[in-house]
Amino acid sequence: MALIVKKSPAKINLMLRIVGQRDNGYHELQSCFEILPWGDEMTFKTLSATQASVNISGFDEIASEDNLIYHAAELLKPYAQKICAIDIHVDKQIPSGAGLGGGSSNAATTLLTLNNIWQCHLDENTLLEMALRLGADVPFFVTGQSALVTGIGEHIEPMRFYRGYVLLLFPSVSIGTKDVFQHPELNRQQTPLSTPYLTDTDFWINDCFPVVLQAYPEVSKIFSVLSSDMLLRLSGTGSTLFALFNNKSEALKQQKIATAYCRTKLIEI
Template sequence: MESITTISPAKINLMLRVLNQRGDGYHELQTVFKLLDWGDQMIFTFNDLDGDSKVSITGFKNLLLENNLIYQASELLRPFIQTPFNVAIDVKKSIPQGGGLGGGSSNAATTLTILNAHWGCQLSQEELMAMALKLGADVPFFVFAHDALATGVGENLSPIDLPVKHVLLLFPDCTVTTGDVFKDSKLKRNQLAVSEKLVLNESSWINDCLPVVLSNYPKIKKVYDGASVDYKVYLSGTGSTLFILFDDISQAEKAKKMAQAICKCHLINAKK
């Protein structure tokens, strides 16, 4: 029996521009994904008692196995298994559901990467990324595992080196459904893309979903308005998580103390 413990990381979107809506209903985007040094803990335990690669998952309440992206990821790999092992996957969640941090997508991508190696599937990163897109638009990014500029629906990825920042995550007490935001008639869908050179300029870091989310979710607006008095506040993805970036750790700690009065929060210290 072998066990592997790993972190399935969260992400934030430093920028999210909605360029247009395609005929199939999906939206063309330009976004900047930043991986966070924080996320869910995933424990993979392997045994070969009967060698038919059964998958069991714990850590989720009221979620059917077949609806879990982790299970769906494992099923995509099944035709490629060369070294069968049963696997029990235990997930200790830290990333809030509906928070715009990519928790489910990250879990799926981590599963693809770990099982690809231990089931001997021998798929390349590019093949795993193509497979990941079947599970969700931002799952390929977590397989890519590097800060990236993304286009298309989020699947066309170019590596990018982002400024090192401390990140304060703010968690309003609600969840946001991505589909609801993208269906909203108030969403601006004709944003202009910026050049790769300007992507690193913080003045380009806008999120077209922010006005919609603030309009539709009073709890998020309350936290946003409160924090915005002193800081530049960003929305990750379609929300609900807000975040603030800092160069100075003392300022980040000060902001965390203030934020704790209005919502749950978590500070991720930068690693130089």
């Protein structure tokens, strides 16, 4: 038996533009993904067994067969050269439906870790193809670094967009990606940015933000109370609001104010 502990990081979308929609319904995106030095902790315990199987714990409301971790393992099973069962426990820190990529990150961490434990010997390109089958954000987490992500998540260009302090605000609501993308008032014809503008914070918009403010009063309330003190943005299609600061003391000041209304987390990136 062996224990392997991995960090499964969160992300924020500094920008999320929906620049089109394909005939199959998938949305074409242009997004600035910034990976965070914070997230879930995943523990992989190898067991003696005659088959490659996984047991998942740490989730109260998700059946194992509905978990992206399970689906990631299922994709790898046919390639396993070293057969053993795995217990996977997730210490969840990233809220569900928060727009921080928790489930996608868990899936990517599973692909990378089980590829080694089961000695699948799959290269990164093959893992990226598998990742895209699991979800649009999963390939980004396989690469493990901040990047410009386009297409339906398959085009990943590593780059850094911001250094400073990120204040995360967690409204008490979980938002499903599908619900946001199916909203009739979602802008699906945004203009993509050319490269020189990608790091210009004035152009960091999220096309999902107006829809979320309209449909989810828990998010709208916190935004209306705190947006006069700091510039609030939305991460992905979830409920997490965030603000960026160059000054730590100002970030701490705003965090103290925001804590009266919701759970918060301050991170330096």
